[in-house]
Amino acid sequence: MELTPSLVESTAAEYRDAEPLYAVEREHVEMLPGTFRGDEYGWRDVEWVVQWYFRRHLGGYPDAERRATESAFRDNDFGAVADALDAVTGAESVADRLDHLTALAGVDAPVASAFLFFLFPDTCVSIGRREWVALRAAGEVDRPYPEAVSAEEYLAYHRTTADLADRLGVDAWTLYRALWRLGETA
Template sequence: MELDCSVVDREARAYERREPFHEVERDQLETLPDAVAAGDVTWKDVEWVVWWYFRRHLGAYPHRRRLDVEERFRSNDWEDVREMVEAVGKVDTDEERLACLETLDGVDTGVASALLQYLRPDAYLAVDERTWDALRAAGVLSTPYPDPPSTTAYQRYLERCRTLAERCDVDLQTVYRALWRLGGDES
């Protein structure tokens, strides 16, 4: 599969028409960064992202594993969560941002990448097997999805996504939507 800009555009548009979470994702992408900047982020805002990371698979993600992560995340103290979310805006590198979030129970690199997608949608997008496999099928990544992904693997994925966004003159969320569609069976 060739991953040219017309494919990115077509698949991102298909995502907007067909994916059931598109409207709520758009709302969260628009409101969560402002809520964090204003100091108005809530537990529910952050928990929603953890919930979204697994449930967007519409039942295809192993139920027990999802529940385990969600329960572990809920065991975090709100002050710790709030502090780490705020810390994301105060550190300088991708590695530091991931490390801040990964101090929380239930947050590995995949979940941290989802949190970053919603906290800083201009600079990050979530990594998962489906989007990784879309890049691999296009020859952009050469290795199978590392489950769970390491920080290094995420950085490699993110760099490829940023390059694609720049080449196609689109934002990272457009790239995410296209990769999600391309990584599924129905695209």
């Protein structure tokens, strides 16, 4: 499969009609970057990102793992989460942003990538098996999805998706939607 601008644009457009979470995701993509840069957010806002990472699979993700991660995240003090988000929005590099997020309980590189996606939807794509499978089918990555995604693997993925979005002339939100749909069929 070759990822072309027309394929990515048309597949991202299909996402809108085919994916049941599209409307709420779009709302959060538009709302959360500004919300997390201000002081007007609460526990539900930050917890929603963690829940979204797993629940976007609509029951297709192992429930025990999802529950364990969500429970671990709830063990964080809200002030620590707010401090991490402040540090993320002020950090210059994706690596530093990732470090601030993964210092929180229940936040590994994939969950951190969901926060980066909702904080920086123009430049960061959330990582997951489906997105990776689509990239591999297109020859953008050359190995199977890792059992446990490390920070280094996410950073390499981020470089790949950022380069791809630039080559295709799309933002990360558009690329994410296309990869999600293409990864289902790849």
